[in-house]
Amino acid sequence: MAERKPVVLVGGVLKEMPSGDALPAANIPEVTAPNIHAAPAKPTPADADELGYVDSAAGWGLVKLTWANLKTALSNIFLPKTGGRVADSDINPGAVEVGIYGSGDRPAYIDLHAYGAPLEVDYSARIIRNGGPNGELSIFQNGTSPVAFYASGGILSNVGPIGYGVGNGGTAVQAKSNTTPVPINKQNGVIYLANGSIPGSGIIVFELQNTFITANSIVVVHGSYIDTGTGSGSAISQFTPQVNYVQAGIAVVQIKNNYAGTIPTDGVTIRFAVFAGSAS
Template identity: 25%
Template sequence: MPRARPRSTSSGAFPLRWPEMAERRPLVLIGGQPAELPGSDSLPSTPARAFVSDTPPVGATAKDLWFNSSNGQMYILYEDADSTQWVGVVGKQGKTGPMGATGSTGATGATGATGATGPAGSGLSSSGAIGYTTGAGGTVTQTVSKNNTVSINEPSGTITTHNAALAAGATVSFTVNNTAVDSDDVVYVTTHSGGGLNYRIDVPISVADSFVIRMTNISAGSLSEALSISFAVVRVATS
């Protein structure tokens, strides 16, 4: 049915009456969806604003938002009873994600260059042989008799004994004073003389600064010769 045309007034003007055009409320987001502002609420006289910059915006007011473009952090201008400051807006931390898969093993690096050979220890040979080098030895000749004390202050050396007679089966001992000997050291001896097979030679005891050489004639007859006895002191560590 067609709508009736409104009648004009005595002045000729038509009255404007549109009952179907009711007043509409502002649109706001409620629960993430656009809806009219409830009748009991009202918009703030000064709405909050949002700024994007790498420094705090000038002229901002309370409740304004600022996105710091230099660090990606959002801030809100918070106003309390006696101060106003930008406060970072931090959401609730999410759950820790699962651990990623272990990456593949990297390639083995190149082998480094061989270091330089260190110097030989004091008095020790740097050649293929094990023993002392030149300068770490000495010689001494025994006088008077085969039981006479001799002195040689080297870690190795040769002692030439007196040529006094030594009866078959007889044993003679003599002391070697030597400051290179420590109380726990071991002293090795041997003979290089042609008749050395006729003797048993050993060191029954060694103490700090000396040791004793014992010789026994194991032949069937008396022997009168000067023996060449070599010795070497081996240092023993106790800790």
């Protein structure tokens, strides 16, 4: 069997060591698993620390890079915890995909942290898509400031309606008479008018008392008729509801009789919705 000579790296190329040459064992540390395991620990690398590896583009020769080089290379792949910019890619240019490698119905969400020390608060705001093909998309905002959308072209819904969801509405039954104030602290809801009547071509007025109403609020009302079974309820075309005045906590609602004869108000409901407005 031919003699096997030691292999050395010369100019980045592995070559057999010439006969008669000897490896300077004292100057070449062994790099094996036991040696690495027994080496002193250094938990925090310095930027000048070096790592050795083989270069696939240059005949698998031995090369090195510093810890600073490695951090720079990784920063082009991963976003740092201090934030960064999402670069274009060949697959999804400029995209960030959340939950793509999961399986089954599951929520996917992004937490935003805007105050406090690291991990002090769960989140300042959260955008979450609940699991399943028809899961709800929810935006949670901690604190008292609103969720604002700035879109010069407006905000559109191409499929479903825009409005208040379940839990934001309520009902109230007017007490005593059809001019008694109605307290209901919901963003939208239904008011059932008290039994009474409106004289021909006349009007009645009552206050909607609501803590969601501000001086700049836009309060919308419309009427509907529910058959009470007595046959005395007013047909929807016989009256017109409108908001005459708004101030903090109050909207003054007027109901006008469109006919010359007296009409009853039992069976009449007024639906309302409160929207935020601005004077500037």
